[in-house]
Amino acid sequence: MIPGHARAGGPSGALRPAPRFGREQLKARVITMRRYMLGRVGQLVLTLLIYMTMVYFLMQAMPGDISQVYLANPRIPQAARLELKKQLGLDRPPFFQYLSYIKNFFTGNLGVSFSHYPRPVWDILVERLPRTIVLFVTANCLSFYVGFVLGRIIAWQRGATVDRMATVVGITFWTAFYPLLSLILIWLFAFTLNRLPLNQFIEPALWIKAPFTSNTVFGYMVLGASVIALAVFLIFWVFRRGLRRTRRSAAMAWAMTAGVIGLAIWIAHATGTLIYIWDIIRHMILPVCTLTLINFAGTMLLMRDSMLETVQEDYVMAARAKGLPDNVVRDRYAARNALLPTVTSLVLSLASSMSGGLVTETMFSWPGIGQVLFRAAIGNDYPLATGALVFTGVFLLVAHFVADVLYAFLDPRISYTGQPAAEG
């Protein structure tokens, strides 16, 4: 009836070794990608310089200066005051101050905070910035993931009850007044139900006898989380890369993930840091959930729109015709292509939530960079305010870079040479 498979290429076809898909391609891609990334880094450094200049002169343009606050103490003699002013370098013209700031910046010297004198700015940033970054990156990744998954489902079941409900709920949170929502959540979970801590970053009563500082534990926690994330990514890449995703490979991947997390918990337990890490995580839950609730609808609706376009594409029809299961058509065809435009929104939402970070940090008394920046700006602490702004900018530039690389990684049509890929 239907002849065997071998007939397609004649008997000789069966003897040929299977071609290795992707090896050569991958190598060429890595080389062009490296070149592309180097060029991108150059652009980012240039952007950073422009940004620093703007930040610096905006700070200079602020009314008043530290000498009025800090040097106006009548008990300090005039000569000492001038000496101090000279020592801080505030007697030189702004342009020379700027030049020396840029020079010092690239040698790793951000100056000394006026308001925390004599604490170096760098020291304060190292303490505060990671807390803010971890909080907002976690919240943004979570809300992106929630939005992506929900958007995928509601686009696939367009017009169904789940579509309407998710849209209404999402829009409600999206338009809610953020401080009010966070207050309601704090009232509900921290006050009424008493399940989560009210605010702050740690529970002082617990840490008073701790053999570590909170920053050390936090540092290890971030490091550990990164290692776990990388390991889980690698596990899934190895086990779920193939086209035939069997139940067994899924079970293996999940089992190994559980193993990695178990190992991490065991290490934390063995070093005695587990309760402290758990304390920090507990304090992160409310702000992260609030940010997620506020933000997920953006990604969700974007994903929905994007996917409603891709489901019209011929390749989705072709995938159905190929007899692929419904979830494969949805995930590997419709959603995979709809994902591309939403990646950009990940960075944009990160930027907007970081810049609105002060509100979150104030509502949850989260000791992050937003509060530092606010107080430094109020108190005319130029070095600290400039440093905080510049490093928030550095972080966002890095995030843009990651998004660029991610985008290029996700879409093979992106050309690294700067020209659009030839079509057809």
Place this chain on the structure above:
Amino acid sequence: MDALLSVEDFTMHYRTKAGWVQAVDGVSFALKRGQALGLVGESGCGKTSVAMSIMRLLPYNAEIKHGRITLGGRDVYAMASEEFRQVRWKEISMIFQAAMNALNPVYTVGSQIVEAIVEHEPETTEEQARRRVAELFDLVGIPADRADHYPHEYSGGMKQRAVIAMALACNPSLIIADEPTTALDVIVQDKILREMEEIRRRINMSMIYISHDISVIAEVSDIVGVMYAGKLMEIGEADDVFKRPRHPYTYGLMHAYPSILGAKRDLATIPGEPPNLMAPPAGCRFNPRCDRATDECRAVEPKLIKAGPEHRIACHNPVWTPSSGGERVGAAR
């Protein structure tokens, strides 16, 4: 031999805000194993709708009014969706209209074919499937190492070939080729058609070619069906239909194409436009454009009736051309 595919009095309408679009109306034909059927007609006459009906890929607003499609004796629309999913590609595959967009841009072409193979043949390893892709690429004339490339790195002709290779991947007994070569230039078109025909004959596969281009259909089909406004007007063996067309529409369609070898003549056009399928004309749907229309044509819808051993037409007042190249009898245009 039994019919591989049979379509019996199949009627499918689309529900739109403005009303029902009668896209496919009372179409019946049967296809034996190894036969090639050509469906020809103007744009919007329901050819693609027939193809989508057979593949069970109709949009949500399509409604089957009556009729039946059976594939290898099984009713396509009576199967559970999971059961029919297994039938797709394994028994019946498709070469899409606009093959340019039928490939997922984010995966390599090879992996998309491998995906189809491993889905339908659980016993085939990925390694074996890749080897088969290399063979298929050989068969359709693409260098095997191009399997690693992404669709945007292919030329139009190569994408078309890749889509053909994909359709062949699971050795289906029937392939539906919907405008397989329309997007290509004539030389490539001819080459690909010949190759497809060669493969088809070699592996005794059935095929449905769908095209608005009668010359494409003439080149490859054993049986030709002519569709007009959602109805099958004439169907029969290619020789019969092309040399002795009986339906005035078929006759008009054949004379609307130039012949390179034939004598120089003015192209005859069919006056008017295809009807609005929401409110098709009473009687024969072709009657407003037909120069042989009578009162009967305007009142009574003609049924498909036998006009030869394997030849059926839906016409009250058929044309009679006694032999090939014969003079047309009837009213002069």
